[in-house]
Amino acid sequence: MAPAVFGARRQPYSAGRAVVNAALHRPYTAAMLSYRHAFHAGNHADVLKHMVLVDLIGYLKQKDKPFWYIDTHAGAGLYALDTPTALKTAEFRDGIGRLWTETGLPAPVQAYVDQVRQLNRTGKLLRYPGSPQIALQLLRPTDRLHLFDLHSTDSRLLQKQYDGDRRIRAQAGDGYSGLKALLPPQPRRALVLVDPSYEDRQDYREVVHATEDALRRFATGVYMVWYPLLSKRESVRLPAALTALRERDWLQVELQVKAPAEDGIGMHGSGLVVFNPPWTLPAMLADAMPALVRLLGQDAGAGYHLQHTIA
Numbered sequence: 215m216a217p218a219v220f221g222a223r224r225q226p227y228s229a230g231r232a233v234v235n236a237a238l239h240r241p242y243t244a245a246m247l248s249y250r251h252a253f254h255a256g257n258h259a260d261v262l263k264h265m266v267l268v269d270l271i272g273y274l275k276q277k278d279k280p281f282w283y284i285d286t287h288a289g290a291g292l293y294a295l296d297t298p299t300a301l302k303t304a305e306f307r308d309g310i311g312r313l314w315t316e317t318g319l320p321a322p323v324q325a326y327v328d329q330v331r332q333l334n335r336t337g338k339l340l341r342y343p344g345s346p347q348i349a350l351q352l353l354r355p356t357d358r359l360h361l362f363d364l365h366s367t368d369s370r371l372l373q374k375q376y377d378g379d380r381r382i383r384a385q386a387g388d389g390y391s392g393l394k395a396l397l398p399p400q401p402r403r404a405l406v407l408v409d410p411s412y413e414d415r416q417d418y419r420e421v422v423h424a425t426e427d428a429l430r431r432f433a434t435g436v437y438m439v440w441y442p443l444l445s446k447r448e449s450v451r452l453p454a455a456l457t458a459l460r461e462r463d464w465l466q467v468e469l470q471v472k473a474p475a476e477d478g479i480g481m482h483g484s485g486l487v488v489f490n491p492p493w494t495l496p497a498m499l500a501d502a503m504p505a506l507v508r509l510l511g512q513d514a515g516a517g518y519h520l521q522h523t524i525a
């Protein structure tokens with residue numbers, strides 16, 4: 215049966231109110247969320263994030279031992295690209311759309327595109343897999359997925375989508391506290407994706423706090439933290455706050471697709487900090503990133519940045 219795919223009403227990256235419940239250290243309730251990933255699915259940020267996700271899962275699968283995939287901000291799981299919703303923003307056209315008909319892609323980029331092709335077997339780009347779907351396509355019967363989303367609609371869609379698959383536990387709730395409750399994981403191996411929408415300023419603090427706590431609870435996990443490249447101060451400061459959590463064993467990669475806007479509005483790229491990255495990841499990115507800059511770059515400001523402290 216063909217998988218269900220979802221659309222949504224449009225909301226900007228920065229929508230939302232800055233309300234903090236400091237006592238609970240829980241900044242959000244579901245009612246406060248307006249971001250819907252359906253408007254952004256398959257954009258340049260998803261390309262970078264999902265390409266690295268495919269690579270990290272491949273690396274973890276090299277050992278027979280099972281692992282958990284934990285997605286703290288999972289979204290709806292699957293997205294339609296042919297709905298009025300997706301076509302309104304059409305962000306995928308400047309993301310996966312630019313890679314779709316390319317030949318001769320570097321192997322890691324091709325491996326990611328192949329995962330998107332699994333949902334589009336006719337050859338027409340109509341559907342896009344979110345991070346849970348990509349993980350599901352790649353994980354083995356012995357691996358497990360723990361998915362969280364706080365948005366009332368997207369969490370319902372997520373649960374409906376994966377209902378009945380015994381490998382998957384999809385929960386409507388706060389991914390930061392969900393992560394805390396799962397660590398250390400029972401199989402002592404895990405890949406964690408922390409992928410907030412940064413709808414609220416509090417997310418910038420929460421993502422650092424949650425990652426620090428997770429590294430304390432389970433130091434050997436592989437953690438992928440996504441962030442947007444925006445001109446606002448908290449966004450500019452975030453990567454350094456993340457990499458400061460550990461002296462070594464982290465990697466940072468950024469893809470800038472255009473120069474920052476003069477008015478400071480909008481996202482000009484995105485980045486990831488990976489803790490406990492495989493030693494092979496820097497070489498993979500050195501291979502893939504020039505191609506992503508060439509294919510996804512929108513002006514002369516396009517480029518990439520890669521640094522790591524892998525021993």
Ligand SMILES: C[S@@+](CC[C@H](N)C(=O)[O-])C[C@H]1O[C@@H](n2cnc3c(N)ncnc32)[C@H](O)[C@@H]1O
Nearest residue numbers: 251287288289344345363364365388389409411
């Ligand atoms: C960028 S999207 C996730 C995209 C998804 N990881 C992917 O790559 O396909 C961020 C998601 O986080 C959800 N969200 C926001 N705050 C949350 C929280 N505290 N806990 C769990 N989910 C949250 C939003 O509803 C949204 O669906």
